[in-house]
Amino acid sequence: MTAYTATVTVRLKRGVLDPEAETTQRALERLGFELEDLRSADRFEVDLDAESATAAEERADDMAERLLANPTIHDYEVEVTER
Amino acid sequence: MTVAVIQFGGSNCDRDSVRALAHLGIDAERVWYEDGLPADATGVMLPGGFSYGDYLRAGVMAARTPILEDVRAAASEGVPVLGVCNGAQIGCEAGLTPGAFTINESARFQCERVHVRVENADTPWTRAYDEGDVLDLPIAHGEGRFEASDETYDRLVDEERILLRYCDADGVVTDDANPNGSRGNVAGVLGDRETVAVMMPHPERATLPDLDGTDGAGLLRGFEAALAEV
Numbered sequence: 001m002t003a004y005t006a007t008v009t010v011r012l013k014r015g016v017l018d019p020e021a022e023t024t025q026r027a028l029e030r031l032g033f034e035l036e037d038l039r040s041a042d043r044f045e046v047d048l049d050a051e052s053a054t055a056a057e058e059r060a061d062d063m064a065e066r067l068l069a070n071p072t073i074h075d076y077e078v079e080v081t082e083r
Numbered sequence: 084m085t086v087a088v089i090q091f092g093g094s095n096c097d098r099d100s101v102r103a104l105a106h107l108g109i110d111a112e113r114v115w116y117e118d119g120l121p122a123d124a125t126g127v128m129l130p131g132g133f134s135y136g137d138y139l140r141a142g143v144m145a146a147r148t149p150i151l152e153d154v155r156a157a158a159s160e161g162v163p164v165l166g167v168c169n170g171a172q173i174g175c176e177a178g179l180t181p182g183a184f185t186i187n188e189s190a191r192f193q194c195e196r197v198h199v200r201v202e203n204a205d206t207p208w209t210r211a212y213d214e215g216d217v218l219d220l221p222i223a224h225g226e227g228r229f230e231a232s233d234e235t236y237d238r239l240v241d242e243e244r245i246l247l248r249y250c251d252a253d254g255v256v257t258d259d260a261n262p263n264g265s266r267g268n269v270a271g272v273l274g275d276r277e278t279v280a281v282m283m284p285h286p287e288r289a290t291l292p293d294l295d296g297t298d299g300a301g302l303l304r305g306f307e308a309a310l311a312e313v
Contacts (some may be wrong), residue, residue, distance in 0.1 A: 016185075016230060017188060017264060018186075019186050019187065019188055019189065019190035019226070019264075020186060020190050022190070023190045066147075067139070067143065067147060068139070070140060070143070070176065070183055070233065072181075072182055072183040072230060072231065072235075073183050073185055073230050074173075
């Protein structure tokens with residue numbers, strides 16, 4: 001078994017309104033920053049032991065499918081690194 | 084008949100729901116989620132509140148508890164299931180109903196009265212009304228914006244599964260009357276069966292005559308209507 005960290009990034013699908021990001025953008029602009037756009041995402045760092053990087057990725061995929069992301073509004077990606 | 088009003092950690096409309104149902108002569112009792120769904124439950128209500136602090140997404144933690152497996156099984160056998168507010172979020176997260184309720188367009192919690200139009204009066208939940216009736220109901224939510232893919236939304240429209248839409252006092256569906264940015268002003272939808280419904284407005288807060296208005300009573304009577312049709 002090898003120790004991995006699976007990083008799961010969950011973000012809103014393109015076109016789905018993100019009111020928190022819009023509020024954050026307005027706050028940055030109020031502070032005098034210049035920016036074009038801002039998107040937010042949730043990042044989960046999952047430490048796990050698995051037989052291979054592929055097995056670790058599959059397990060993290062399953063976590064995203066079953067809990068971390070909502071397929072109606074979210075896309076997600078998984079990145080696995082050795083820890 | 085006994086409607087099981089399921090109480091999760093952080094539910095806060097469970098007592099109100101039991102009281103409103105009792106007022107209508109519908110037997111109801113609170114059921115702690117760890118105790119499982121009673122085998123003789125003739126209805127299930129998923130009440131409002133903030134189950135598990137809305138961690139991750141509103142409703143998702145409750146949607147992954149074992150009692151929701153019981154609820155899914157009961158729903159597939161025709162037992163009426165109604166999710167209100169946090170219960171609606173739980174219903175969508177559990178896949179009992181399509182779409183998702185997510186963060187309001189305003190990014191704020193909104194506690195106000197709204198008007199909703201009955202879109203389909205041919206369901207147990209809306210049998211007490213006529214199509215086009217305008218109901219005056221309270222909302223209280225931060226994550227009530229209905230979202231669905233184009234495909235899902237079109238299917239809901241085609242299959243007449245949109246129950247309620249936010250509208251003005253005259254029953255006209257407008258952007259101004261949409262409190263949270265919901266797609267198509269949708270306030271409530273049906274599941275695969277018409278005996279399963281979720282909605283963001285609170286019918287149990289508009290049922291007792293000593294509160295402000297009783298427009299929600301007919302929606303709760305859906306528990307009786309659903310069983311009468313079995």
